[in-house]
Amino acid sequence: MEGLELVSSNKIFGGFQKVYSHQSTELQCKMNFSIYMPPQAEGGDVKLPVIYYLSGLTCNEQNFITKSGFQRYAAENGIIVVGPDTSPRGVKVPGDDESWDFGVSAGFYLDAAKDPWSKNYRMGSYLTKELYDLILQAFSNNVDPTRIGIMGHSMGGHGALVSVLRNPGLYKSVSAFAPICNPTKCPWGEKAFTGYLGEDKSQWVEWDATELVKKYDGPPLTLLIDQGAGDKFYIEKQLLPENLVEACRSVGVPIILNLREGYDHSYYYISSYIGEHFDFHAKILKA
Amino acid sequence: MEGLELVSSNKIFGGFQKVYSHQSTELQCKMNFSIYMPPQAEGGDVKLPVIYYLSGLTCNEQNFITKSGFQRYAAENGIIVVGPDTSPRGVKVPGDDESWDFGVSAGFYLDAAKDPWSKNYRMGSYLTKELYDLILQAFSNNVDPTRIGIMGHSMGGHGALVSVLRNPGLYKSVSAFAPICNPTKCPWGEKAFTGYLGEDKSQWVEWDATELVKKYDGPPLTLLIDQGAGDKFYIEKQLLPENLVEACRSVGVPIILNLREGYDHSYYYISSYIGEHFDFHAKILKA
Numbered sequence: 001m002e003g004l005e006l007v008s009s010n011k012i013f014g015g016f017q018k019v020y021s022h023q024s025t026e027l028q029c030k031m032n033f034s035i036y037m038p039p040q041a042e043g044g045d046v047k048l049p050v051i052y053y054l055s056g057l058t059c060n061e062q063n064f065i066t067k068s069g070f071q072r073y074a075a076e077n078g079i080i081v082v083g084p085d086t087s088p089r090g091v092k093v094p095g096d097d098e099s100w101d102f103g104v105s106a107g108f109y110l111d112a113a114k115d116p117w118s119k120n121y122r123m124g125s126y127l128t129k130e131l132y133d134l135i136l137q138a139f140s141n142n143v144d145p146t147r148i149g150i151m152g153h154s155m156g157g158h159g160a161l162v163s164v165l166r167n168p169g170l171y172k173s174v175s176a177f178a179p180i181c182n183p184t185k186c187p188w189g190e191k192a193f194t195g196y197l198g199e200d201k202s203q204w205v206e207w208d209a210t211e212l213v214k215k216y217d218g219p220p221l222t223l224l225i226d227q228g229a230g231d232k233f234y235i236e237k238q239l240l241p242e243n244l245v246e247a248c249r250s251v252g253v254p255i256i257l258n259l260r261e262g263y264d265h266s267y268y269y270i271s272s273y274i275g276e277h278f279d280f281h282a283k284i285l286k287a
Numbered sequence: 288m289e290g291l292e293l294v295s296s297n298k299i300f301g302g303f304q305k306v307y308s309h310q311s312t313e314l315q316c317k318m319n320f321s322i323y324m325p326p327q328a329e330g331g332d333v334k335l336p337v338i339y340y341l342s343g344l345t346c347n348e349q350n351f352i353t354k355s356g357f358q359r360y361a362a363e364n365g366i367i368v369v370g371p372d373t374s375p376r377g378v379k380v381p382g383d384d385e386s387w388d389f390g391v392s393a394g395f396y397l398d399a400a401k402d403p404w405s406k407n408y409r410m411g412s413y414l415t416k417e418l419y420d421l422i423l424q425a426f427s428n429n430v431d432p433t434r435i436g437i438m439g440h441s442m443g444g445h446g447a448l449v450s451v452l453r454n455p456g457l458y459k460s461v462s463a464f465a466p467i468c469n470p471t472k473c474p475w476g477e478k479a480f481t482g483y484l485g486e487d488k489s490q491w492v493e494w495d496a497t498e499l500v501k502k503y504d505g506p507p508l509t510l511l512i513d514q515g516a517g518d519k520f521y522i523e524k525q526l527l528p529e530n531l532v533e534a535c536r537s538v539g540v541p542i543i544l545n546l547r548e549g550y551d552h553s554y555y556y557i558s559s560y561i562g563e564h565f566d567f568h569a570k571i572l573k574a
Contacts, residue, residue, distance in 0.1 A: 011517070012555035069356035069558065230298070268299035271356065 004138055007032060013075035014039035017065055022134065026126040027088040028119065033131060034061045036071055037142065040078035047144035049285035050080045050135065051278075052127070052171075054156030054163075057106050057188075061085050064153075067267035073278035079285070080142060084131055086155070088120040101188055102195050108183075109159030110207045112196035121196055124207075127159070128167050147285040149173035151277055153270055154233070155180055155188070161209035161223065161244075168218020173284040175224035175277045177270050178231055181244035182210040188238050210240070210247045222254040224280050226273055228263030291425055294319060300362035301326035304352055309421065313413040314375040315406065320418060321348045323358055324429065327365035334431035336572035337367045337422065338565075339414070339458070341443030341450075344393050344475075348372050351440075354554035360565035366572070367429060371418055373442070375407040388475055389482050395470075396446030397494045399483035408483055411494075414446070415454050434572040436460035438564055440557055441520070442467055442475070448496035448510065448531075455505020460571040462511035462564045464557050465518055468531035469497040475525050497527070497534045509541040511567050513560055515550030 007019040015038040024031045040048060051074075053064050064070070064083050074081045087107030093116050096103030112121035136145050150171045152160035157179020164174040183189020184204045197203045205211035213223075227234055227241050234241075241257055248255040263269040294306040302325040311318045327335055338361075342351050351357070351370050361368045374394030380403050383390030399408035423432050437458045439447035444466020451461040470476020471491045484490045492498035500510075514521055514528050521528075528544055535542040550556040 010551055010553055010555040011515075011549045011559075013559050017555055066354050066554065069359070071555075071558070072356070228298075262298045264297055266297055267353065268297040268304055268358075271358070272298075272300050 012036075013071045015041065015071065015075050017071060019061060019065075024088075024126055024130060026122045026130045027091070029088045029091045031089060031126075032061045032085055034065045034081075034083040035135070035139070036065070036074050036081040038075045038078050038080065041080065041142045045141050048078055048080050048142055049147035049149065049282070050082060050143055051173075051281055051285075052148070052150040052160070053081060053083045054109060054127070054150070054152030054159040055083065055086050056152075056154030056156050057086070057101050059086050059105060059156075063267065067271065068274050069271045070274050070278070073275045077278055077282040077286070079278065079282065080139070082131070082135055084127060087123065091120040093117060093120060102192055106155065106192065108155060108192045108196065108207070109163065110196060113203060114196060114198040117196050123159075124163070124166075128163050128170060132170070147172060149281040149285055151175045151177070151281070152179065153177040154239075154265065157181075157225075158183055158189075158209060162207050162212060164221065165209060165212035165216050166206070168216070173281045174221065175226070175280055177226045177273070177277075178228060178234065178239055178265055179209070179225060179241070180239055181225070182208060182240040184208045184211065185243065186238045186240055210244045213244065213247050213253055214251055216251070216253060222256065223248060224277065225255060225257045226277070227257065227259050228265060228269045229259045230262050231265040231269070233265050299323075300358045302328065302358065302362050304358060306348060306352075311375075311413055311417060313409045313417045314378070316375045316378045318376065318413075319348045319372055321352045321368075321370040322422070322426070323352070323361050323368040325362045325365050325367065328367065328429045332428050335365050335367050335429055336434035336436065336569070337369060337430050338460075338568055338572075339435070339437040339447070340368060340370045341396060341414070341437070341439030341446040342370065342373050343439075343441030343443050344373070344388050346373050346392060346443075350554065354558065355561050356558045357561050357565070360562045364565055364569040364573070366565065366569065367426070369418075369422055371414060374410065378407040380404060380407060389479055393442065393479065395442060395479045395483065395494070396450065397483060400490060401483060401485040404483050410446075411450070411453075415450050415457060419457070434459060436568040436572055438462045438464070438568070439466065440464040441526075441552065444468075444512075445470055445476075445496060449494050449499060451508065452496060452499035452503050453493070455503070459506075460568045461508065462513070462567055464513045464560070464564075465515060465521065465526055465552055466496070466512060466528070467526055468512070469495060469527040471495045471498065472530065473525045473527055497531045500531065500534050500540055501538055503538070503540060509543065509571075510535065511564065512542060512544045513564070514544065514546050515552060515556045516546045517549050518552040518556070520552050
């Protein structure tokens, strides 16, 4: 496929876990993404649903594909799974490597408005336009453009929620593990939004799921939120799922919040429940 | 538990993935090991089977517990799983970090006979005596000493096989992913055995599964060997499962060799079939 370079391919659960790199025009750098092709994709023109998975702070495209065990469930359900990286790479914006929760591997799936970030830090448009279109074109033999879902973890859970709410109809199903639900009200979000968007808080609400859901006016949508009750970032109020639940209830958007006793923020937790999330998405995408 | 220090504990599939450290007398250094306690272990005195898992070259106790997805199957079957490290750590033997296939993280689960390795590189006795006894004592509430199995990958597959064959009855079940089946006849084994055991090849056969099985005289045992057909180390003749199969057939020891079309040497491959291995062990350990 033109412009795509195969980085790796490993057989797993009868399908293939691949990583590609490509030159991104939105981010103006070379980016990796992962794609799992389940066994059902073999032998040509069969159209399958797609789920995007967005990773959290400090991750690249590797964490999810090596640690979550999702491939078993993608294979069972016949679902293609795409995992982008979490920020531009190698663009060397001053200050991009000074903290683990801002800059490199902390792109927050938004389009930065403030210099010097606005040139490269356009993960919002990258995800919902450039990569979205690239996947439709490069894998057109197998991708069903009418059955696309999205999920994510932590910063990536925020990314999944805002991508759905800002782009009604683009994704048919959404779920999140320990998402940053209300970034305008937590330290991670305040730092990232100040840095990427500037001081004008009227811009912040455009990238905050709890604010966006209040004005959501798209096709019917149920939000599935999973949260470990022992997650220290939940306890420290970085995630605030209750704020999202309250906002959803105020406007009648269905939301399921599953609190998991004793589970933390790690991939040990994600791997325990990702099968349930695949079932949730499959029910919607294969209805 | 005396002498054990808890390094980490994460809830996964209803149980707890823990890592402990302890001071090893065999290896004369501090060692980590992992132990998964399935949900069935909660609430006290219930005796469960145990499976040891031995990792391959370059690994420590982390690779298996983060990448294989075994916890789902351990939880389903109610099995405790213990994973030791692959060599002594921090003992600084001259030359121990010069290659990836000898020295640190390449202990080959044997007792070295040659200086300067013989002082610390005693992974054979560590595994089958010191750690074995430690687990029985420290987790006596939950471990059933009559139902212990062992499995491993690559160098760890070699370790699992020789541990069973050298210690009849110590382990009731054994399986291996891409094991080094005949180390006296492959480059990895020749290098390691020359380094750890010296030039006297009469010592080598005491740590070679294909040689040991020919004189095995213990309780009935079925060997389950799994091998990716696309594994480059298999193709390069580092693993030689056919030699083990031939030796088993010559003496009537049952062996199952499952060749997996298109699979490589990675944890992507292991994760695809580890569920089958747990079923195999559970059938024997829970009979």
